[in-house]
Amino acid sequence: xxxxxxxxxxxxxxxxxxxxxxxxxxxxxxxxxxxxxxxxxxxxxxxxxxxxxxxxxxxxxxxxxxxxxxxxxxxxxxxxxxxxxxxxxxxxxxxxxxxxxxxxxxxxxxxxxxxxxxxxxxxxxxxxxxxxxxxxxxxxxxxxxxxxxxxxxxxxxxxxxxxxxxxxxxxxxxxxxxxxxxxxxxxxxxxxxxxxxxxxxxxxxxxxxxxxxxxxxxxxxxxxxxxxxxxxxxxxxxxxxxxxxxxxxxxxxxxxxxxxxxxxxxxxxxxxxxxxxxxxxxxxxxxxxxxxxxxxxxxxxxxxxxxxxxxxxxxxxxxxxxxxxxxxxxxxxxxxxxxxxxxxxxxxxxxxxxxxxxxxxxxxxxxxxxxxxxxxxxxxxxxxxxxxxxxxxxxxxxxxxxxxxxxxxxxxxxxxxxxxxxxxxxxxxxxxxxxxxxxxxxxxxxxxxxxxxxxxxxxxxxxxxxxxxxxxxxxxxxxxxxxxxxxxxxxxxxxxxxxxxxxxxxxxxxxxxxxxxxxxxxxxxxxxxxxxxxxxxxxxxxxxxxxxxxxxxxxxxxxxxxxxxxxxxxxxxxxxxxxxxxxxxxxxxxxxxxxxxxxxxxxxxxxxxxxxxxxxxxxxxxxxxxxxxxxxxxxxxxxxxxxxxxxxxxxxxxxxxxxxxxxxxxxxxxxxxxxxxxxxxxxxxxxxxxxxxxxxxxxxxxxxxxxxxxxxxxxxxxxxxxxxxxxxxxxxxxxxxxxxxxxxxxxxxxxxxxxxxxxxxxxxxxxxxxxxxxxxxxxxxxxxxxxxxxxxxxxxxxxxxxxxxxxxxxxxxxxxxxxxxxxxxxxxxxxxxxxxxxxxxxxxxxxxxxxxxxxxxxxxxxxxxxxxxxxxxxxxxxxxxxxxxxxxxxxxxxxxxxxxxxxxxxxxxxxxxxxxxxxxxxxxxx
Numbered sequence: 001x002x003x004x005x006x007x008x009x010x011x012x013x014x015x016x017x018x019x020x021x022x023x024x025x026x027x028x029x030x031x032x033x034x035x036x037x038x039x040x041x042x043x044x045x046x047x048x049x050x051x052x053x054x055x056x057x058x059x060x061x062x063x064x065x066x067x068x069x070x071x072x073x074x075x076x077x078x079x080x081x082x083x084x085x086x087x088x089x090x091x092x093x094x095x096x097x098x099x100x101x102x103x104x105x106x107x108x109x110x111x112x113x114x115x116x117x118x119x120x121x122x123x124x125x126x127x128x129x130x131x132x133x134x135x136x137x138x139x140x141x142x143x144x145x146x147x148x149x150x151x152x153x154x155x156x157x158x159x160x161x162x163x164x165x166x167x168x169x170x171x172x173x174x175x176x177x178x179x180x181x182x183x184x185x186x187x188x189x190x191x192x193x194x195x196x197x198x199x200x201x202x203x204x205x206x207x208x209x210x211x212x213x214x215x216x217x218x219x220x221x222x223x224x225x226x227x228x229x230x231x232x233x234x235x236x237x238x239x240x241x242x243x244x245x246x247x248x249x250x251x252x253x254x255x256x257x258x259x260x261x262x263x264x265x266x267x268x269x270x271x272x273x274x275x276x277x278x279x280x281x282x283x284x285x286x287x288x289x290x291x292x293x294x295x296x297x298x299x300x301x302x303x304x305x306x307x308x309x310x311x312x313x314x315x316x317x318x319x320x321x322x323x324x325x326x327x328x329x330x331x332x333x334x335x336x337x338x339x340x341x342x343x344x345x346x347x348x349x350x351x352x353x354x355x356x357x358x359x360x361x362x363x364x365x366x367x368x369x370x371x372x373x374x375x376x377x378x379x380x381x382x383x384x385x386x387x388x389x390x391x392x393x394x395x396x397x398x399x400x401x402x403x404x405x406x407x408x409x410x411x412x413x414x415x416x417x418x419x420x421x422x423x424x425x426x427x428x429x430x431x432x433x434x435x436x437x438x439x440x441x442x443x444x445x446x447x448x449x450x451x452x453x454x455x456x457x458x459x460x461x462x463x464x465x466x467x468x469x470x471x472x473x474x475x476x477x478x479x480x481x482x483x484x485x486x487x488x489x490x491x492x493x494x495x496x497x498x499x500x501x502x503x504x505x506x507x508x509x510x511x512x513x514x515x516x517x518x519x520x521x522x523x524x525x526x527x528x529x530x531x532x533x534x535x536x537x538x539x540x541x542x543x544x545x546x547x548x549x550x551x552x553x554x555x556x557x558x559x560x561x562x563x564x565x566x567x568x569x570x571x572x573x574x575x576x577x578x579x580x581x582x583x584x585x586x587x588x589x590x591x592x593x594x595x596x597x598x599x600x601x602x603x604x605x606x607x608x609x610x611x612x613x614x615x616x617x618x619x620x621x622x623x624x625x626x627x628x629x630x631x632x633x634x635x636x637x638x639x640x641x642x643x644x645x646x647x648x649x650x651x652x653x654x655x656x657x658x659x660x661x662x663x664x665x666x667x668x669x670x671x672x673x674x675x676x677x678x679x680x681x682x683x684x685x686x687x688x689x690x691x692x693x694x695x696x697x698x699x700x701x702x703x704x705x706x707x708x709x710x711x712x713x714x715x716x717x718x719x720x721x722x723x724x725x726x727x728x729x730x731x732x733x734x735x736x737x738x739x740x741x742x743x744x745x746x747x748x749x750x751x752x753x754x755x756x757x758x759x760x761x762x763x764x765x766x767x768x769x770x771x772x773x774x775x776x777x778x779x780x781x782x783x784x785x786x787x788x789x790x791x792x793x794x795x796x797x798x799x800x801x802x803x804x805x806x807x808x809x810x811x812x813x814x815x816x817x818x819x820x821x822x823x824x825x826x827x828x829x830x831x832x833x834x835x836x837x838x839x840x841x842x843x844x845x846x847x848x849x850x851x852x853x854x855x856x857x858x859x860x861x862x863x864x865x866x867x868x869x870x871x872x873x874x875x876x877x878x879x880x881x882x883x884x885x886x887x888x889x890x891x892x893x894x895x896x897x898x899x900x901x902x903x904x905x906x907x908x909x910x911x912x913x914x915x916x917x918x919x920x921x922x923x924x925x926x
Contacts, residue, residue, distance in 0.1 A: 009050060010200070010222075011193020012043065018184050019051045022164055026058065026132045031158035035140075035167045035178045038186030040324055041223030041257050044168035047186070048136045051166055058132045059083070063151075065142030066283035067327070072356060073389020074102045074116075076147035080135055081120060084127045091126075092888055094608060095119035102387050109566035111388045113146050114643075115608025117153035118891050124154070125161045125893040132162040139323055140167040141174030145391035145424070152178055156645060157892055160899030180645075188220025197222060201229045223322060224257050261328040264309045271299040272306050273329075278341040280330040281364070284357075285317025292348035297340065339365045356380040360396070369405030377403070378413060385420070394420035398433065411440025415450055427457050448477035452489055459496050468496045472515055479521045486521035487533050488571075494536055495578055498723065513540035526571065528557035532579050539586055544758040548587055555583070559595050569603050573612045576600045580619050585723050588756060588764035590796050594623045605889060614640035618655040625659055628798030628835045631871060633659055638868035643891060654691060661699040662799065664839020669699050689719035690728065697731030702839030710735035710744070717748070726755045726767070733771040734807070745775055762795025770804050773811070781811060802831035806844050818851045829855060865907045873900040874908075878916035 009016060015036075022032040036044045052060050063079040081099075088096055098111035099119040124133050140148060155165050155178070169177050189197065194215040218224040265273055278293050279285075294301040303314045311329075313319045320326045330338065343365035349358035359376035366373045377400035384392040397417035404410040418433035434453055442450065455470035471493035478486035490512065497509035516537045523530055531554035539547025558579055563569045576596060583592040600616035603609070621636035637659065641651045653672055660668040673692050693716025700709030713735055716728030729752040736745035749771050756764035766788045773784035785808040792800040809825035812818075825848045832841035845855045866874060869890075876886045883894040883901075890897075905911060908919050 009043075009046065010197040011189040012047065015043075015047055015184060015186060016050060019047060019166070020054065022166065023051065023054055023058070023134070026134060026162060026164040029132075029160075029162045031161050032164040033155045033158060033181050034165075034184055035169055035181045036184045036186060037169050037171050037174070039172075039221070040170055041221045041227075041322070042186045042188065043222045044170070044186055045138050045322070046222070048138055048166060048168050051134065052136060055134050058134050059127065059130075060134045060136060063135075063137045063143065063147070065137070065139035067142045067323075072360070073144055073146045073384045073387050073392040074104075074150075076137075076143040077116075077120065077150050078103055080137070080151065081123060084123050087123060087126055091119055091122055092884070094606070095122055095888075098608060099123070104383070104387060107386075110386050112608040112610060113150055113388050114153055114610030114891070116146075116388065117150045117157075117610075118608065118888070120150060121154045121157055121161075121893055122887070124163050125895055128162040128895075132164070135163070135165040137165070137167045140169045141177050142323075144389070146389045148177065152181075155181055157896075159892065159896045161893050161895040188218075189222060189225075190220065191215050194218070194220045194222075194225060198225050198229055201226050221257075223324070227257050227260055257322075258324045258328045261311065261322075261325045262332045264311060265329065265332065268305045268309065269302070272302055272304075274299050274337070274341065275301055275303060276306055276312060276329045277333050277337060278344065279312065279318050279320070280326045281338065281341045281361075282345050285319060287314065287316055287318050289345070289348055290318060293341065293344040296344040296347050336367075339367055356383060356396075360399075363399050363403060366403045368403075370403050371405055371409075374400045374404040374409070374413070381416075381420070390420055391424040391426075394424050394426065394429070398429075401433070401436065407440045411437050411442045412446060414440065415442065415446055415453070419449070419453055422453060422457060422460075427460055431457055443481075444477065445481045445483055448474050448481055448483065448485070448489075451477055452485075452492070455492070455496075459492075468493050468512060471496055472512060475516070475521070476519065479519045482522055484522055484524045486519065487516070487524040487530060490516035490519065490521065491529070491533050491536070491575070491578060494540070498578075498581065510540045513537040517541055526561065526568070526575075528554060528561040528572070529575055531557050532575055532582075536578065536582055539582065544586060544755060548758040548760075551582055551587060552589075554579070555589075555592050555595075559599065563603070566607050569607050570609060570612075573600060573603055573609060573616070576619075577615065581723055584622075585726055586755070586759065588726070588759040588761045588767070588795075590623065590626055590761075590763055593619070593626075594796075597623055610643055610891065614644045614652055617643075618652045621655045622658065625655070625662060626797050626799055628802065628831065630659060630663065630835045630837065632875075635868045635872045635875070639872060639890065642869070657692075657695045658698070661695045662702070662835075662837050662840070664699065664702045664837065664842070666699060666703065669695065690716045690724040693717070693719060694724040694728045694731060697728060697735065699839070701731055701734055702837070702843065704738075704843055706735045706738035710739050710741065717751075726752065729755070730767050730771060733774055737774045742775065749775060762791040762793070763797045763800070764795075766790075766792035766795060766797065766800060766804070770800075770807065774807065785811065798831070799835070799837070802828050802835070802837070803840065805831070806840060806847070809844070810847055813847055813851055822848065822851050822853050825851065826853070866904060870900050870904050870907070873897055874904045874916055874920060877901060877904075877913045878920050 018034065022034055025032045036047055038044050052062075061080050061083050063076045065076060081103075088099060091099065094115060095118055097106065097108055098115040100106035101108045101111050102116045124135070127133050135151075137143070137151060140151075143151070151165070151167075155167075158165070167178055167181075188194070191212065195211050198211055198214060214228075215225070218228065265276070268276070274297060275290070275294060278297070279290055282289060282293070291301050303312060306312045307314065311321055311325050313321070320329075342361045346358050346361035346365055349361060351358050355376075359373070359380040362373045363377050377396050381393045381396035381400065384390075384396060394417055397413055397420055401410055401414045401417055404413055414433050414437035418430045418437060421427075421433060422430035430453065434450060434457070437446075437450055451470060451474035455467045455474055458470060459467035471489055475486050475489035475493060478489055493512040494509050494516070497512055513536065516533060524533075532551075535547060535551030535554045537547075538550040541547075558572075558575070561572070563572055576599075580593060580596055580600075583589045583596065597616060597619035601613065601620050604613035604616050617636045617640035621633040621640070624630070624633035624636065633655070637655050641656075644651050653676065657669055657672055657676075660672075673696060676688055676692055693712050693714070696712035697709050697716060700706070700712060709731060713728045713732035716724050717732060729748045732748045733745050733752065736742070736748065749768075752771055753768050756768045759765075769784045769791060770788035773781045773788060776784055785804060788804045789801055789808070792798075792804060805824040806828035809821045809823075809828060812821035812824065825844050829841055829844035829848060832838075832844055835841075848855050872890060873886055876889060877883075877897075881889070883897040886892075886897045887894045901913065904916075908915075910916070910919060
């Protein structure tokens with residue numbers, strides 16, 4: 001049984017019960033996460049201490065955020081992992097290498113922070129095999145950014161491991177931190193409990209009205225009540241000896257407590273105050289380092305007066321009574337005194353063992369420009385980047401700019417800082433640093449980098465075509481400088497115009513392609529990237545007839561180019577979306593779509609690039625939609641959403657919408673489409689309107705709401721300049737024919753034939769043949785439908801095979817050829833019913849009933865009860881993967897894999913993984 005609350009936890013029964021529940025669930029083998037939120041001094045830290053005190057038979061590990069430590073990457077994460085690093089050798093090699101590089105114990109490519117997160121998840125999970133693990137994180141709002149992101153990733157991936165995490169977050173500073181996780185909101189104590197706490201701290205009986213006034217004034221803040229009454233008698237409080245507690249004091253409770261702490265400093269000896277300031281400037285709490293710094297300052301490290309005043313505890317590590325004490329000490333000191341202690345700390349810090357912290361202290365000690373200090377910061381920033389600490393790199397470079405004396409290196413460092421801020425998702429700060437860089441002399445190459453950065457910032461804010469001219473200008477500058485970045489930047493310019501959905505005008509994709517072709521830009525160093533730019537440029541500048549063959553030549557390079565470094569793999573992943581869009585919408589090549597998206601998923605998994613894995617999974621899911629394997633598509637889409645949520649990215653809704661449209665889920669599509677339209681208008685992303693038009697065209701054609709389908713498809717055609725024109729034309733031809741708008745249908749058919757004629761793929765030939773059949777009659781129509789079925793089959797586009805059987809069957813029934821109609825309608829119904837394409841299946845069912853045939857609707861099998869995650873785990877287990885391999889594949893722990901498998905066995909009525917292949921294969925063929 002869990003013991004009762006600690007003596008000073010008055011009025012916190014609800015909060016203690018929540019933490020008791022967390023510990024009970026942890027001991028029972030389950031994962032738990034809790035974010036304790038509240039203002040400074042409200043009792044969050046005490047509640048975490050309570051949890052630690054109650055955590056018998058549990059391994060407890062701590063991280064404590066310190067404001068001054070926020071710029072050192074992975075500093076806080078190392079605190080959490082330190083007790084378990086003996087087990088690092090047992091991690092899978094990619095995880096082991098990533099964690100070592102992050103902690104600075106090995107040299108290698110900068111690790112993806114989410115691969116580091118997976119390594120931490122695995123490390124904690126393996127440690128928990130012996131005893132449950134409780135991770136406590138105090139002042140999470142002050143963790144270095146990459147540590148916070150990593151711990152948040154771990155928290156969102158916990159499911160079936162005996163690992164619990166409790167975070168304390170100060171509001172309002174941490175309001176945006178750890179959103180969406182379970183919250184325990186802490187407020188001020190109720191008056192009765194606050195009165196009890198105050199009475200326990202005051203010597204003598206406190207008059208009731210004085211107590212009530214004091215409680216009200218402190219808003220039930222426990223720290224305020226304790227600190228303002230500390231060492232004071234009931235009489236002193238009752239008769240106003242303590243003027244600071246009078247009602248006239250203004251400001252927040254936290255501010256008043258901080259001022260009270262600052263007031264205690266004045267009574268301390270000068271040497272003790274300097275020692276406190278030194279401790280406040282050094283967040284690690286290393287007592288030996290503090291002693292060395294004190295020697296440099298020529299002071300005796302006498303902490304006894306500070307300990308007696310209740311401000312600090314000297315041990316290993318050195319700890320302030322409360323973060324507000326540290327804040328009061330540091331911010332209350334004179335600037336010259338702060339610089340002096342930072343100078344002493346820099347001298348006392350080992351330049352070989354901890355060069356980054358030494359560089360940071362040296363920078364804080366600088367009272368003017370100093371090239372040696374700036375160079376040290378730049379080196380520290382480079383080490384931060386190599387460990388994956390992009391946010392830390394940005395801050396270190398920014399400080400380097402401030403202390404750089406000469407204009408040339410100052411401009412270069414300002415540009416690097418701006419680029420790092422942009423990579424760290426801080427575009428406002430990137431804009432400010434870019435403006436600083438522009439004030440100083442830059443090389444032609446750096447001027448080009450600055451132009452591209454400004455284009456990227458603008459493109460990130462708005463997908464309109466305003467960014468394209470900036471990209472083109474940057475690309476021209478790169479070309480003039482002979483930089484291999486030129487071709488990459490031309491691709492960015494084309495991509496910007498694709499999102500904007502326009503192909504004409506000075507900022508259009510065609511203009512960008514013409515400029516790229518005429519530029520004479522040097523090779524990018526990647527044959528695949530160069531070939532892709534050549535193919536896309538030819539496609540846009542010269543049309544499909546000229547462009548598709550050139551584009552097709554790039555396919556083999558994109559599929560098989562050797563990628564020997566992580567940087568090369570990352571660059572390939574950035575090329576993949578442009579390549580996929582071109583092969584999907586102009587080469588009409590489903591096999592290329594499959595090959596490229598599969599490689600993208602594999603690469604992203606192999607290097608742990610969780611930022612690019614969700615879109616890769618979305619593209620791969622789109623392949624399976626067209627293969628008619630909606631269950632596999634749903635698994636990939638759900639995995640993409642789960643990873644996006646775990647990594648703090650927005651979900652990718654496009655593929656989910658396409659799947660919902662094919663399934664005929666009108667309600668699902670309607671809400672998201674409206675939201676997407678508003679976003680498209682707001683951000684100038686016109687191509688998104690084209691996507692929505694195509695999606696609604698599929699949906700409404702499936703539901704036989706042809707007028708709506710015709711209007712939606714027309715929107716897809718009119719608002720798109722690159723991606724969805726062809727697919728929208730297919731939907732428009734069918735809808736227009738059904739509405740009797742034959743002139744509109746013929747016009748769309750002509751454009752479709754123009755778009756597909758150069759492709760030569762089964763998908764392209766099937767799309768044009770079926771669309772022609774809809775407008776043909778007699779034997780011509782009959783032959784075209786048969787050709788379409790054959791060509792779609794050759795192209796592997798199973799959903800379109802089923803749809804052509806449906807359209808052919810409808811045409812045959814209207815021609816009174818009922819026996820033949822039944823054959824095709826039956827095939828269409830079986831295929832669509834098996835896919836769970838409900839709207840199209842219902843269309844086929846109605847047509848079959850009209851021919852006089854009874855239709856049996858397929859009953860779902862046991863496998864349909866599996867969640868997408870369970871299906872994914874079951875499928876990989878059926879392929880023979882171990883739990884550890886499955887966990888690495890899906891970015892979950894082996895414990896979670898086993899938990900999912902137990903549920904799978906129960907739902908499928910089997911007892912082991914040996915039966916999975918047969919059961920799952922039977923489900924696919926039902």
